[in-house]
Structure formats: C-alpha cells, structure tokens
Amino acid sequence: MAGTGQKYRQLYTDRASLMFGLFFLTVSSWQNVEANPATEFVRPYDSYRVYRSTPETEEAQAALDREIKLQEGKCEFMKEAHKLGLPSDYMCHNSAAEDVLSRVKKAGLHVDTMIENVGSLIREGAEEHRRIKRQTDNMNWDNYQRYDTIIPWMEQLASDNPGFISLTDMGRSHEDRKILMLKVGNSPRGSETRAVWIDGGIHAREWIAVATATFLLDKIVDVFKTNDTSTCEAKAVQSIDWYIAPLLNPDGYEYSHTNDRMWRKNRSPPPPGSNCYGTDLNRNWDVIGFGAGATSSNPCSETYKGTARNSEPETKVVSETILKYKSNIRIYLTFHSYGQYWLTSFGYKTELPVDNEKLVTLGRHAVDAIQCVTPSRTYTIGSAGAIFYIAGGASDDYAKAAAEIPYSFTVELPDKGRYGFILPANQIKTVGDELWAATGVLAKEAARHPTGVDPAREKEKRADIKLGLE
Numbered sequence: 301m302a303g304t305g306q307k308y309r310q311l312y313t314d315r316a317s318l319m320f321g322l323f324f325l326t327v328s329s330w331q332n333v334e335a336n337p338a339t340e341f342v343r344p345y346d347s348y349r350v351y352r353s354t355p356e357t358e359e360a361q362a363a364l365d366r367e368i369k370l371q372e373g374k375c376e377f378m379k380e381a382h383k384l385g386l387p388s389d390y391m392c393h394n395s396a397a398e399d400v401l402s403r404v405k406k407a408g409l410h411v412d413t414m415i416e417n418v419g420s421l422i423r424e425g426a427e428e429h430r431r432i433k434r435q436t437d438n439m440n441w442d443n444y445q446r447y448d449t450i451i452p453w454m455e456q457l458a459s460d461n462p463g464f465i466s467l468t469d470m471g472r473s474h475e476d477r478k479i480l481m482l483k484v485g486n487s488p489r490g491s492e493t494r495a496v497w498i499d500g501g502i503h504a505r506e507w508i509a510v511a512t513a514t515f516l517l518d519k520i521v522d523v524f525k526t527n528d529t530s531t532c533e534a535k536a537v538q539s540i541d542w543y544i545a546p547l548l549n550p551d552g553y554e555y556s557h558t559n560d561r562m563w564r565k566n567r568s569p570p571p572p573g574s575n576c577y578g579t580d581l582n583r584n585w586d587v588i589g590f591g592a593g594a595t596s597s598n599p600c601s602e603t604y605k606g607t608a609r610n611s612e613p614e615t616k617v618v619s620e621t622i623l624k625y626k627s628n629i630r631i632y633l634t635f636h637s638y639g640q641y642w643l644t645s646f647g648y649k650t651e652l653p654v655d656n657e658k659l660v661t662l663g664r665h666a667v668d669a670i671q672c673v674t675p676s677r678t679y680t681i682g683s684a685g686a687i688f689y690i691a692g693g694a695s696d697d698y699a700k701a702a703a704e705i706p707y708s709f710t711v712e713l714p715d716k717g718r719y720g721f722i723l724p725a726n727q728i729k730t731v732g733d734e735l736w737a738a739t740g741v742l743a744k745e746a747a748r749h750p751t752g753v754d755p756a757r758e759k760e761k762r763a764d765i766k767l768g769l770e
Contacts (some may be wrong), residue, residue, distance in 0.1 A: 320531050329617070343560040347394045350378060351401065352717060353409040354387045363407035364388060371396045376602065378720055380594075381638055382689040384682075389414060389717055391562075395530045414717045421722045422442060422561045434631040441515050444507045446557060447477060452512060454480050454546075457521055464524045471617030472547070473567050477550035477615055484520050485541030494746045495541040495628040496739075497705075499618070500635040502581045502695060504552030504563045505721045507732060508636035508713050514548035515732030516739055520544070532741025539747045543625060549581055549613055554763055562600050562721065566614055571607055576600035579612050583691065585619060585698040586610040588769060589648020593690025605693055606626030619693075622703050627753075630746040631707040632699035635735075638720050640677070642667055643684040647698045648692045650685045653700075654763055655756040662707060666738040673734045677714070684710060704754040707745070 317684055356362035361384065368375045374396035378389040392400055401411050415421060432443040437447060439453040458467035466480045487493040500506075500513035520542050528534040547553060551567035565578030566765045576599040583595045586609035591597075610616045622629065644659040653659065660681055667679045680687065684696065699707035715723060723731075762769045 327601070329508075341559070342573065344419055345422055346417060348391050348418040349394070349397060350389055350415035350418060350717075350720060351397075352387050352414050353391050353404060354385065355409060356384055357365065358384070358639055360407055360409050363591065364390075364404060364409060367400050367403050367407075369486075371400055373470075375400055379413075379717070380689065381687065383687050386687065386715070389720065391415075391418065393508045405643045413719065414644065415722075418562075418722075421719065425722055428668075432725070437650055439514075439518075441511060441530070441732060442512055443725050444728070445493075445514070447554050449548065450510070450547055451478055451480060451550075453514075454482055454517075458482060461521065461525060462585075464702065466522065466715055468621065470500045470621050471613060473551045474566060474612075475551045477554070479545070479548060479550065479614060481543055481621060482517065482547040483541060483543050484524060484527065486524075486538070486539055488539060491628075492751055493541055493628060494539075494630045494749060495625060496631045496633060496742055496746050497543045497622065497625070497629045497699070498633045498635070499545040499695070501547040501553055502549050502614075502634065503636060504549055504556040504565065505561065506635075506637040506713075507553075507556070507721070508637045508723045510547055510729065510733055511546060511725075511728045512713060512732055514522045515728065516736060517542075517544045517546060518737070519732075519736050523557065529739075533743065536740055536743035536747055539728075540630075541628065542699030543621075545618065545621075546691055548618055548737075550594040552578065552581075566612055568606070568612060571599050574599040579604050579606040581612055581615055582695060583693040584610065584612050584615045585693050585695055586615075586664060587648070587693065587698040587702045589646070589690070589697060592648055592692035593685075595692055603691070609693070611768070619698060622699060622705075626703040626705060627751050629699075629705050630749040630751075631742050632696065632703075633709050633710070633711065633742065634695050635711050635713055637723065638712040638715055638717065639712040640714055640716055641677045641687065641710075641711065642681045643687065643696070643710040644682060645684070645696065645708050647684040647694045647697050647710075648687075648690060648701075649764075649767065649769060650683075650690060651763070651767065652683050652686065654746075654759045655706075658756075659707060659709075662742070663709060665745075666709075666741045669741045670734040673737045674730065677734060688691050700754065701757075701760070704757045705707050706754045706756070708751055709768060 317435045377394040380388045413596040458465045464486050466483045470479045473504050500509035523537050549566050565580050568579045580603045583605040596603045642663040645653045665682045696708045696710045
C-alpha cells in the first residue's frame with residue numbers, strides 16, 4: 301500500500317506540474333504571442349476591446365502614443381494616424397484598459413469603444429466560415445478562402461486558359477508555401493503593352509485584401525474569356541496586361557486562420573538572441589527610407605523590419621518579379637485593410653511627391669467609381685506619409701522609387717473600424733464590386749500612359765537630395 305500511495309502521490313505531483321506548466325505557457329503566450337511557433341497554442345481574444353481616440357493637438361497625440369507604449373504586451377495600435385484630426389484605434393487587454401483609458405481621458409482625449417469583445421467577433425466569423433464551408437469547398441466569395449483553396453484555383457485558371465493566362469511561381473515562403481502570380485492578357489501592343497500590378501495579403505490578418513485581389517482576378521479573367529466589349533471599361537481591361545499576386549504572405553495568412561486571428565507578420569524564425577517569430581514584410585523592401593519612422597529593430601515588434609533589406613524570401617521574390625516587368629507596369633496597386641484610405645506616395649517622408657496632383661487625381665477618379673456602386677462609401681485620399689506616419693521599407697515606395705513605376709497606390713479597404721480587420725465575409729462581394737468599378741478607371745489610365753521609367757523620378761531624386769534623404 302505504501303508503494304501504491306507513493307505511486308499516486310507521484311502521479312498527482314506529475315499532473316500538478318503539467319497543469320502548472322500549461323498555465324504558465326498560456327499566460328506567457330498571452331503576454332508575448334510572437335514568441336511562439338505555430339503549433340503551440342491558439343491565442344484567445346475574449347479579454348480584449350478596441351478603442352478609438354482622435355487627437356486634435358500634438359500634445360494629445362504624444363500622450364496617446366506614450367500610454368500605449370507603456371502598456372506594451374497588453375495594448376497595441378490597430379490603426380495609428382499621426383495626422384491630427386484622424387482617428388487612432390488601439391486594442392487593450394481588460395487588465396490594462398481602465399488605467400490606460402483614465403490617463404488618455406486626462407490628456408483631453410475622447411474615447412469610443414469600437415469593438416466590445418474581439419474574441420466574440422472572431423468566433424462569429426469562424427462559425428459563419430464553417431457553415432459556408434459545409435455547403436461548398438470550391439473557390440467562392442461568400443467566404444474567406446484558405447491557401448489550399450486559392451493556390452489550386454489559380455493553377456487551374458492558368459491551365460484552363462492558356463491563351464491569355466500564364467502562371468509564374470515566384471518562389472517559396474519560409475514554410476515552403478508557393479507565392480504565385482498570374483499574368484492575364486494578350487499583350488496586344490507587344491513589348492509596349494501597358495500593365496497593372498495588383499497584390500494583397502502582405503499583412504496576414506487583412507483577409508479582405510486577399511479576397512478582393514482574388515475577386516478582381518476572377519472578374520478580369522471572365523472579361524477576357526467572354527471577350528466582353530459591352531462597355532468602355534471592359535475594352536480598357538482587355539487593352540492592357542494584368543499581373544496579379546493575391547497572397548504575398550501565405551505563412552502568416554494561414555497562421556492567422558489557425559492560431560492568431562490578429563497576426564500581422566510573416567513566420568520567419570526568430571533571429572539569434574530572440575524567441576519572437578515574424579518580420580513585417582511591409583517594412584522589409586530594399587528602397588530609400590528603409591528603417592525610417594514607424595519601423596523597429598526589435599524582433600518582437602509588430603513592425604520589425606527584418607535582419608536586412610529584402611531579408612525575407614517573400615519580399616525578395618516579389619520585388620524581383622516587379623523589377624522584371626517594371627517598364628510595362630504603369631500602376632502598382634496593393635490592398636490592405638482597414639480604414640478606407642486611398643494612399644498615394646510616399647511613405648518614407650511627409651513631403652508630398654513632385655507629381656502629387658497627378659497621383660491624387662487618379663485616386664479621386666477611382667474613388668468616384670467606387671461611390672457609383674456604394675454612394676455612402678467614403679475614402680480619404682492622400683500621401684501615406686502625410687496622412688499616417690513615416691514608415692520606410694514598404695512595397696508601394698519600392699514600386700515608385702525603386703522600380704520607377706509612375707503610379708503606386710496602397711488601398712486600405714473597408715471598413716472604418718466597426719469590424720476592423722475582422723470584416724464579415726458577407727461584405728466581400730460588395731467590396732469586390734466597388735473595387736471592380738475602380739479597376740476600369742485604372743485600366744484606362746494605364747493604357748494611355750507611356751511605357752518606361754516614371755517621368756517624375758529624376759525630379760523626385762533631386763528633391764530627396766535637398767531633404768538629405770538620398
């Protein structure tokens with residue numbers, strides 16, 4: 301009996317140790333989610349809310365920044381605007397929210413609660429996803445699709461339409477997933493055929509970006525397949541080539557489906573001396589301004605720039621592909637979310653580009669087309685650096701400053717914060733239809749713009765030299 305009692309006591313001790321270990325792992329995971337590889341846990345968000353404040357003075361802006369940074373690990377910005385009068389959204393754990401909100405209010409800032417329970421919103425989306433998934437496994441836009449659906453669909457499109465679609469396997473991600481690009485078009489003007497580049501999904505949690513890019517790809521393919529000439533827009537779509545890469549960050553995207561809905565970065569292994577995964581791919585491009593502004597050298601940061609320019613395989617293979625076609629690409633269009641912003645160049649400085657009027661005018665025409673579909677849908681149009689903050693190493697800066705593409709736009713898709721990154725799937729088609737209307741406007745401009753180097757580039761370089769940026 302003594303042996304049996306000792307055996308049970310040892311079993312109890314082992315179980316207690318195991319339970320303590322699991323508890324410690326869970327608590328540690330909540331505090332530092334980025335330190336954990338994909339197989340360890342699913343991050344819960346039931347104790348998180350999203351708040352909004354709109355600083356009207358520089359003092360209020362500084363106070364908000366300070367309070368969020370003081371609660372690192374418990375609070376983080378979802379959307380930070382450094383232009384006074386524009387809202388900043390931040391997510392806080394309930395354990396820190398009371399103190400943070402109290403100090404923010406003392407600084408003279410009004411606080412609105414945008415999302416009462418982030419975890420509940422995520423679960424609602426997951427339940428709807430499962431319901432629709434039971435009805436069909438095929439590619440559709442009633443649901444947010446996963447990597448294993450998107451990639452075979454793209455490959456099948458190319459296989460079914462060899463006359464006007466070619467598939468480029470640009471390379472592999474850290475976890476050996478494919479990064480694909482489809483060229484759609486007949487190159488009617490040979491080597492002088494103009495083109496538009498569209499991509500999405502560079503930030504993992506921005507699911508609507510991937511869905512919108514695939515939606516447009518499907519629409520463009522259908523126009524070519526049916527030889528639609530019923531509208532000027534349809535004719536314009538067929539007058540150029542399209543390079544479409546809807547999923548630039550497949551590892552992070554999958555991780556946001558399986559483990560952490562709010563994951564932003566890729567899934568690069570921790571660098572020496574750190575246990576934090578991931579690089580912000582939109583801070584990693586080899587372009588003027590790399591490392592400037594809202595970027596970080598801390599691997600645990602959401603805006604970690606990586607170990608070097610183009611250190612990430614995803615960034616490297618996409619940038620190489622863009623360079624290959626840069627003389628023909630007239631417009632670079634990258635989808636993000638959220639906020640409803642049509643952002644023009646540049647992100648690495650607050651000064652407006654020398655061709656700002658040209659960029660803003662096309663952006664305004666695109667938004668006008670969006671509002672023909674949904675009159676209530678408003679977008680703020682303007683320079684990324686002037687509206688938000690300086691953030692070097694982004695893809696849109698690379699497209700215009702390094703690849704010398706005349707137009708470069710980042711489109712922050714809906715909504716304005718009611719759902720934020722967790723936009724319900726039932727809004728995919730509406731957003732897609734809106735951007736499809738804008739696509740016709742972009743096609744017309746791309747078709748008329750000369751090929752070759754951005755005509756504003758040399759003047760922009762001289763302006764940067766005066767600013768001490770080159």
